[in-house]
Amino acid sequence: MGTSNHTVVDYSLVWSNRTKDFWKSPRGTVIRIEVLVVVAAIALLFLAVFGSQRRRSRNFLVQKGRLASNSFNLSKLVADFMDQEHTNSNGSSYDPATMRGYHYLVDWPLVESKLGAGTSYATVITADAAQVIDIERIWLCNDMSISSDLKDTCLSFSLFHLLRRRFFGFACAESSQPKTHDFFFKGLLSKNEDGVIDYNRVFRLIEVELAFMYDFFFTKYALLYYGSKKASTTMSLVSATLVLILACLSSTPVRKIYFKPQVSLETTTADVIITALLLVCIALLELLQLLLYWTTIWGRVSFVCQYIREQTLDTRGSCCMRFKEILTKTTGVSNKQYYRDRLGQYCLISSILYDPNPSKAMHCLPIRILLKFFQCLNVVTLYPYFDPHNAIDYVAKPGKPIKLPAQVKEALVQFLERSQGILTNGESSLVSNRACHLLWACRQLHLGTSCLQKRENQSHLILTWHIATCYSNVPTDEDSTVGEELNLHLVVAIILSRYCVYLMDSAPKLLPGHHYDTSCVFSEVRKEAGRFLRSAENRYEAMKSLPESTETIFQSGVKLVKQLQEMEKGTRWKVLADFWTELLLYIAPSDNVKEHIQLLANGGEFITHLWALLTHAGILDRGQRNVVDIENALPAPTTRATDQPATHGNSLQRMVQQQVNPVQNVRGTPNACTAPSEVEGIE
Numbered sequence: 001m002g003t004s005n006h007t008v009v010d011y012s013l014v015w016s017n018r019t020k021d022f023w024k025s026p027r028g029t030v031i032r033i034e035v036l037v038v039v040a041a042i043a044l045l046f047l048a049v050f051g052s053q054r055r056r057s058r059n060f061l062v063q064k065g066r067l068a069s070n071s072f073n074l075s076k077l078v079a080d081f082m083d084q085e086h087t088n089s090n091g092s093s094y095d096p097a098t099m100r101g102y103h104y105l106v107d108w109p110l111v112e113s114k115l116g117a118g119t120s121y122a123t124v125i126t127a128d129a130a131q132v133i134d135i136e137r138i139w140l141c142n143d144m145s146i147s148s149d150l151k152d153t154c155l156s157f158s159l160f161h162l163l164r165r166r167f168f169g170f171a172c173a174e175s176s177q178p179k180t181h182d183f184f185f186k187g188l189l190s191k192n193e194d195g196v197i198d199y200n201r202v203f204r205l206i207e208v209e210l211a212f213m214y215d216f217f218f219t220k221y222a223l224l225y226y227g228s229k230k231a232s233t234t235m236s237l238v239s240a241t242l243v244l245i246l247a248c249l250s251s252t253p254v255r256k257i258y259f260k261p262q263v264s265l266e267t268t269t270a271d272v273i274i275t276a277l278l279l280v281c282i283a284l285l286e287l288l289q290l291l292l293y294w295t296t297i298w299g300r301v302s303f304v305c306q307y308i309r310e311q312t313l314d315t316r317g318s319c320c321m322r323f324k325e326i327l328t329k330t331t332g333v334s335n336k337q338y339y340r341d342r343l344g345q346y347c348l349i350s351s352i353l354y355d356p357n358p359s360k361a362m363h364c365l366p367i368r369i370l371l372k373f374f375q376c377l378n379v380v381t382l383y384p385y386f387d388p389h390n391a392i393d394y395v396a397k398p399g400k401p402i403k404l405p406a407q408v409k410e411a412l413v414q415f416l417e418r419s420q421g422i423l424t425n426g427e428s429s430l431v432s433n434r435a436c437h438l439l440w441a442c443r444q445l446h447l448g449t450s451c452l453q454k455r456e457n458q459s460h461l462i463l464t465w466h467i468a469t470c471y472s473n474v475p476t477d478e479d480s481t482v483g484e485e486l487n488l489h490l491v492v493a494i495i496l497s498r499y500c501v502y503l504m505d506s507a508p509k510l511l512p513g514h515h516y517d518t519s520c521v522f523s524e525v526r527k528e529a530g531r532f533l534r535s536a537e538n539r540y541e542a543m544k545s546l547p548e549s550t551e552t553i554f555q556s557g558v559k560l561v562k563q564l565q566e567m568e569k570g571t572r573w574k575v576l577a578d579f580w581t582e583l584l585l586y587i588a589p590s591d592n593v594k595e596h597i598q599l600l601a602n603g604g605e606f607i608t609h610l611w612a613l614l615t616h617a618g619i620l621d622r623g624q625r626n627v628v629d630i631e632n633a634l635p636a637p638t639t640r641a642t643d644q645p646a647t648h649g650n651s652l653q654r655m656v657q658q659q660v661n662p663v664q665n666v667r668g669t670p671n672a673c674t675a676p677s678e679v680e681g682i683e
Contacts, residue, residue, distance in 0.1 A: 034274065071164075072168055073113075074110070076168075077123040078161045078170075079173070081105060081125070082173055083174075096190070097186065097187060098140075099138075099139035099187070101136065101179075104135045104159075105132070105161055106138065108131065146304055153208060153297055153301060154301055154304050154305075156297075157208075159206075160212035175619075176618060185421070188202055197417060206609045206612050206613050211297060214600045294327035299324075303327075340604065342401040342402060342603075343403075343404050344503075345499060346499075348463070349533070352530050408496065411488075411581050412581055412585065416617070419582070419585075421617050423582060423622070426461070433574060435575050456512040457514065459513070463501070465557070467529075467557025467560075468576075471540065471561040472564055490577075501522075509595040510607055512590075525553045543558050546558045584610065588614055589620055591620075
C-alpha cells in the first residue's frame with residue numbers, strides 16, 4: 001500500500017516537472033506567443049464585424065461626463081449662431097425650395113471659435129468663410145459628384161445639430177421666425193411637379209437625423225468625426241504599415257534560433273506562414289476599419305464638406321477623393337435602419353382576457369400567500385398597479401407591433417401641411433368635418449381643474465376616443481363592402497388609436513402631463529373595462545345597453561360611439577382618421593428630450609420622429625393656438641357644447657377655417673391600402 005502511494009507521488013512530481021520544463025522551453029514560449037496572437041486576431045475580427053454596434057454607455061452620467069466639454073461648446077455655438085441666422089438673409093432674399101439664404105451649419109473648424117465680447121457673450125466662428133460649410137453652399141453645388149442623396153444626408157446632419165441643442169438645454173431661437181416656418185412648409189413639405197408631397201423623403205430625412213443622434217450618444221463615429229480625421233487616418237495607416245513590416249520580418253528564412261549552447265529550436269514553415277498570415281490579417285483589419293468609415297453617414301458628410309472646400313480652392317480631382325466618392329456610394333453595414341419602422345399596438349377592449357371563474361384562482365395557495373403579502377405591505381395605497389383583487393380578474397396584454405403603413409405617414413404629412421402647424425387636440429378636425437356635436441368629447445378634460453399639468457394631460461381624451469374607435473370597428477351586416485377610401489380612413493384611425501394607447505402603457509413619459517397621472521388613469525380605465533367585459537357575453541350588445549353618461553371615461557367612450565354610429569359610415573371613419581391624425585401630432589411636442597434619446601437605444605418610437613419633425617417646424621410645445629382660444633373670442637353660448645345651436649357651430653367653423661385649411665380627403669394610391677381583414681375587429 002505504501003509503495004503504491006509512493007509511486008503515485010513520483011508520477012505527479014514527474015508530470016509537474018515536465019510541464020514546468022515545457023512551459024519554460026523555447027517551444028512553449030513560441031506556442032504561448034502564437035496563442036496570444038490568435039486571441040488578438042479574433043478580438044480584432046470581432047471588433048471589425050461588431051465595432052459599429054459598440055456603445056459607450058447607456059448611463060447618461062457617463063455620457064455627460066465624456067461629452068460635457070466638447071458637446072456643450074458645440075451646442076452653444078450652434079445655438080448662438082442660429083440666434084442670428086435669420087438676420088443673414090433680410091426680407092425675401094431666402095428661398096426654401098433652393099435653400100438659398102439658409103445658413104444652417106454643417107461643418108466648421110471646431111478649434112476656430114471664441115466667446116465674443118459685449119453684452120451677449122455669444123460664441124462666434126473665427127474661421128475663414130471658405131472653411132465654414134452650410135446648407136446653402138451644399139445646395140448650390142451642382143457638381144455631379146454631390147448627389148441629391150448626399151445633400152439630404154448633409155441636411156439631416158445639420159438638423160441633427162439643431163435638435164441636439166435641446167438635449168443640452170439651449171433655446172431654439174429660430175423657432176418663432178417666419179423663415180423657419182417657410183423652411184419646413186415650403187421647403188421640406190414642398191410639392192413636386194405632380195403636386196404631391198414626397199412624404200418618404202421627409203421621414204427619411206428625420207430617420208437619418210435620429211441616426212446621427214444615436215451615433216453621437218451610443219457609438220464611436222462622432223468621436224472619429226469631431227476628432228482629427230487626418231490624425232486618425234495617419235495612425236491607422238502607420239499601424240497597418242508596421243504590422244506588414246513585422247509580417248515580412250517574420251517570414252525571413254531563419255531556420256534556427258539558439259537560446260543556449262546545448263538547446264536549439266527549429267522553426268517550421270507552418271510557424272512562419274501562420275504568424276505572417278495573422279499579422280497580415282491585423283493590417284488588413286486596420287485598413288478595413290478605415291475604409292468602412294467612409295461608407296457611413298458620417299463619412300458621407302465628411303466627403304461632401306471636403307469636396308466643397310477643395311472645389312473652392314480649385315484643388316479637387318485627386319485620386320484619393322475619387323476613391324472616397326466610390327466608398328460613399330457603397331452602402332455599409334452601419335447604414336442600416338436604426339428605427340424598427342414598427343408601431344406598437346394596444347387595443348384596450350380586445351386585449352382584456354379575463355378568468356371566467358376567478359374563485360378557482362383564489363384557492364391557489366401561492367396566490368393567496370402573495371395577496372396576503374401585498375396586503376401586509378399595504379402596496380395598494382402606495383402604488384395603484386398592485387391591486388391584488390383586480391390582478392386575478394383579468395390580464396391585459398398589448399398586441400403585436402405592426403409595420404408602419406405608408407398611408408399613415410402620408411396622412412400625417414398631409415394633415416400637417418394643411419394645418420400649417422396650427423394644431424389642436426382634435427377639435428379643429430371635428431369642426432372642419434362638420435362634427436361639432438362631438439366637441440364635448442375633446443373638452444371634458446379641461447373641466448374642473450386649474451392645474452396646467454393636469455390640463456396638458458390628454459389621457460382622458462385618448463381613452464375616450466379609443467374606446468369609441470374600438471367599438472366602431474365591430475363588424476356588422478352592412479359592412480360587407482368596403483371601398484378603398486373608406487378602408488384607408490379605417491386603417492389610419494385604428495392604427496393611430498391603438499398606438500396612442502400603446503404609448504400610455506409603454507412610454508407614458510413621452511406624452512403630455514405627468515407620466516404617473518397617465519399611468520394611474522390608464523390603470524383605472526383598464527380595471528373598469530375589465531369589470532364590465534368580465535360579465536358580458538357579447539361586448540357589443542352590452543355596450544349598446546349601457547345608458548349614456550359621462551361619469552367615467554369608459555361611459556364617455558360608450559356615449560361617443562353611439563353618437564358616431566348615427567353618422568354615415570364613410571363620414572364616421574373620416575372623422576376618426578382626421579381626429580387621430582391631428583391628436584398624434586398634437587401630443588408629439590415634448591421637453592423630455594432625455595427619454596426620447598434613451599428610447600433610441602432600443603429602436604426608437606415613431607412619436608420621436610414626429611417630435612423631431614415638429615421641432616424643425618418651430619412647434620416646440622402645444623401653446624395656445626387651438627379652437628378653445630378661437631372660440632373665446634365669440635360670445636359665450638347659452639347652451640352646453642353638446643346642445644349648441646347650429647349658428648354657433650357655423651360661426652366657430654368659419655373662424656377655424658380662417659386659421660386652418662379645410663381638411664380634405666386623404667386619398668391613397670391604388671392597391672396601397674391594407675385589406676380590412678388586417679385590422680382586427682372586436683370579437
